[in-house]
Amino acid sequence: MTSEQIYTQLTEIFRELFDDESIVLTPETTAADIAEWDSFNHINLIVASEARFGVKFTTAEVESMQNVGQFVDAIAAKSGNRSE
Amino acid sequence: MELFWLPKSPAWSAALAVARQMPAPEAARGLISLANSRIDFVQTIKLDRALRQFGSQLEPYxxxxxxxxxxxxxxxxxxxxxxxxxxxxxxxxxxxxxxxxxxxxxxxxxxxxxxxxxxxxxxxxxxxxxxxxxxxxxxxxxxxxxxxxxxxxxxxxxxxxxxxxxxxxxxxxxxxxxxxxxxxxxxxxxxxxxxxxxxxxxxxxxxxxxxxxxxxxxxxxxxxxxxxxxxxxxxxxxxxxxxxxxxxxxxxxxxxxRGLSFKCLVLDLDNTLWGGVVGDDGIDGILLGQGNAVGEAHIAFQRYAAQLASRGIILAVCSKNEDATARAVFERHPEMVLRMKNIACFVANWQDKAENLRQIARTLNIGIDALVFADDSPFERNLIRQELPEVAVPELPEDPALFANSLAAAGYFEGLAITGEDQERNRQYQANAERDRLREGVADMAAYLRSLEMQLIWTPFDSIGLSRIVQLINKSNQFNLTTRRYSQEQVAAMKADRQWVTFQLRLIDRFGDNGMISVLIGRIAGDRTLELDTWLMSCRVLGRQVEEATLNLIVQHAAAGGLERIVGFYVPTAKNGMVKEHFARLGFALTQTAEDGSTIWSLNVASYEPKTTFIQTQKGTVDQRTDLHPAH
Structure with a gap:
């Protein structure tokens, strides 16, 4: 899956979850940029992304994700060489 | 993890956006329907957000x-x-x-x-x-x-x-x-x-x-x-x-x-309580027990229904069948778990099921919102969801082995305790129902039929359709005007002979392809007459104006071929009583009645007014002809 495809699908998840069609994601987007992106919705984002991309993040990975760019990289790494 | 007993709704997000713009009463209806779809947790959050956006405005609804x-x-x-x-x-x-x-x-x-x-x-x-x-x-x-x-x-x-x-x-x-x-x-x-x-x-x-x-x-x-x-x-x-x-x-x-649990399970018969169609396959031909895996699965589902009845859920039957044919299975089939005494209200007729469900609720004197409707047919399920949104209509999986699980997982009959009265309930309701037999009822189907976007695809007999055509000719009993059986060789000969006018018809609608559902054979006789040697149709598509659309097609062909008259025959059998008045309903004139009850009917081509239907009729192309999903 290409990086653009991941951004497209991830944007859809963000827009659905935050009910905001104007959200545009960049690698630098962080929780500070989206008002409702609190710790509660962060979990929802992770769970929804895991379901959409068919991946499972480790506890350490979730802990280390600071911005959307890292989020996308983690998805790309997992969906690119899925061993499950 | 999905709410797998609820139907998938492909245009869910768009429908939610529409509902959010509506005034409160319509919005409430829209949101209820969206909640009754197979939604995940993100959709649940979205729906809850919409619900809260209306605040207390929706409460009255x-x-x-x-x-x-x-x-x-x-x-x-x-x-x-x-x-x-x-x-x-x-x-x-x-x-x-x-x-x-x-x-x-x-x-x-x-x-x-x-x-x-x-x-x-x-x-x-x-x-x-x-x-x-x-x-x-x-x-x-x-x-x-x-x-x-x-x-x-x-x-x-x-x-x-x-x-x-x-x-x-x-x-x-x-x-x-x-x-x-x-x-x-x-x-x-x-x-x-x-x-x-x-x-x-x-x-x-x-x-x-x-x-x-x-x-x-x-x-x-x-x-x-x-x-x-x-x-x-x-x-x-x-x-x-x-x-x-x-x-x-x-x-x-x-x-x-709050006393809002559902009270009554309304069961379809053919392919729900048993495998096959009793009207066509006969009481000996349906799959029920007898060491057949499909038959065993239906038995298991009947047993689950019987167990629900013993804890106080009312059972009713709603089936498109001849009443006597359907009852005979309950009275005479040795493998049946459910018997007439288990069924509080038994409705087998050819009316549309929405009207029949209203009648069942009236007869049992319970709310329409107390009914759960179990039917293998997506057509019937969608009809009820649209006409009677207050009825619970679980998706039934394709495999009857999973029917009971699906119904149990849906939790419609959630109960908090069991009373002695619960166990008596079916008997009481059955007594009431016997006093108050169902009246005739006609529901307004036009809106539903229009929404189906039906297409009737016709082609003359060809080699691809041959085996299915032969199967239908030799199996159909109920909607079959003459019940003439022909072998594969005879049918193959007809398609080569210009004396015969043949049609195989399939019906496609919004919910999918119903497969080949009708076969028609006409013979060009002397004095510019087309004789309808065979006209048969699958009962699954009754009440959908297929007969009317088919007649339009026949008349159009007759006119194009310079024919002036169409002659129809009805030959009564033990099973085809439902089409006795078929030609009368379509505007044919009765010309002859024989002692055995056979009738001959006539229609004038020149003065025929095409019937209005919600079906678009067109000639099939080669790839539409392949019958991938044979009908029952």
Whole structure:
């Protein structure tokens, strides 16, 4: 899956979850940029992304994700060489 | 984890956007319908957001019972579950206001008259304590945990005057011994089991209702409900993706408390209670028991229905069949589990099922919103969902072996206790029904038929369709005007002979391809006449104007071929009584009646006015001809 495809699908998840069609994601987007992106919705984002991309993040990975760019990289790494 | 008994809704997001712009009454209807789709946790959150956007405006329209005030107390994160509770109530046409206690202080929340929870004055308190809280600590024995739980019940009931729902303990702990875990009394997994066993006894004694998440875990897999990673990350014991399921279980208990559980299971017959079509296959030809796997699966489903009846669910039958043909199976088939005495209201006729369901509810003197409708046909299910949205219509899986599971998972008949009256109920209703036989009824079908976007695809007989054509000619009994049987060779000869005019017809609609559903054979006789040698149709598409559209097609062909007259024949058999008046209904004139009841009918081509239908008729192309999905 290409990086653009991941951004497209991830944007859809963000827009659905935050009910905001104007959200545009960049690698630098962080929780500070989206008002409702609190710790509660962060979990929802992770769970929804895991379901959409068919991946499972480790506890350490979730802990280390600071911005959307890292989020996308983690998805790309997992969906690119899925061993499950 | 999906609410797999609810139908998928492809245009869900667009429909939600539309509903949000509507005035309150229409919005309420729209949101209820969206809640009755197979939605995941993100959709549940979206729907809850829309619901809250309307605030109290919708309350007058979510009025199946007055709003429930629910206090939610627990020992870990529960806020991610609240949207699913509100949406589960919406699904059932009522509203819930939720007040969440603070986790960690649940006992004080219940005890302190000044707490937010106490001031909220809940009607119902749901106590959801997590397994780590109740069973992980070494110092806590089962008895300590149980006494904490019991004191919560006392506070909620005596202090708040609320009904109590107690969540059982979710089995989250890995085993220490293994298969014989019970040998180690201090094992957390074993403690969970012991607490749950004791809860079942003491809840019944105390009049407390259980939310059995341990049963849920057994049914759907504990990994679907509990993710250790999420527990460490956010102290969510119930996985967010499982929230819709968990919330629906809360919703069904609240509905049961308010008397909103469904009361009556309405069963289709052909391919639901048995395999095959009794009108065509005969009482000896249907699949039912007899060592056949499909037949065994239908028997298992009947047994489940019978068990529901024994706990007080009313059973009714709604089938497109001749009444006598359908009854004969209940009276004479040796393998039937359900008999006439189990059925409180038996309706087998050729009317549309929406009208029949209204009649069943009237006859049994229960609300239409007390009916659950089990039918293998997507057409009938969608018809009822559209015409009677208050009826519960579970998706039935393709395999009858899974019918009972699907119905049970949907939880429509949620019950909180069993009374002696429950077990008598079917007999009482049956007596009422016998006094009050169904009247004729005609529902307005036009809007539904229009929405189906039906296409009737016709082609002359060809080699691709041959085997299916021969099968239909030799199998169809009910909608078959002359019941003439022809061999494959005879049919093959017809398609080569210009004396014969042949049609194979398939019907496609919004929900899919119904396959080849009708066969027509005409013979060009002398004096510019087309004689209808064979006209047969699958009963599955009755009431959809296929006959009218077919006649339009025949007349058009006759006119193009310079023919002036169409002659129809009806030859009565034991099974084709339903088409006795077929030609009369279509405007043919009766020209002859024989002693055996055979009739001959005539139609003038020049003066024929094409019938108005909602079907678009067109000639098939080669790839549309391949019959991939043979009809029953």
């Amino acid at each position: 979510l009025n199946r019972t007055r709003p429930v005030r629910l206090g939610l107390v627990g020992s870990s994160t529960l806020s991610h579950l609240v949207p699913a509770i509100r949406v589960a109530a919406l699904r059932r046409g009522f509203s819930v206001e939720v007040c969440e206690g603070h986790f960690g202080t649940y006992h004080q929340d219940l005890a302190d008259a000044d707490s937010e929870l106490c001031r909220f004055k809940p009607d119902v308190v749901l106590i959801a304590l997590d397994a780590h809280h109740l069973a992980a600590g070494d110092s806590r024995s089962c008895d300590v945990s149980l006494s904490v739980i019991r004191s919560c019940w006392d506070l909620a009931r005596n202090h708040l005057g609320a009904t109590v729902i107690q969540q059982t303990v979710l089995p989250v702990f890995p085993h220490l011994l293994g298969n014989n875990e019970q040998e180690m009394s201090s094992s957390p997994a074993n403690m969970v089991r012991e607490i749950n066993q004791t809860l079942r006894v003491s809840a019944a004694e105390a009049g407390v209702h259980l939310l059995a998440v341990d049963d849920m875990a057994q049914q759907f897999g504990s990994r679907a409900l509990f993710d250790p990673a999420l527990w460490h990350r956010s102290k969510q014991e119930i996985h967010p993706a499982a929230a819709p399921l968990w919330g629906d279980h809360v919703g069904r208990i609240l509905a049961a408390l």
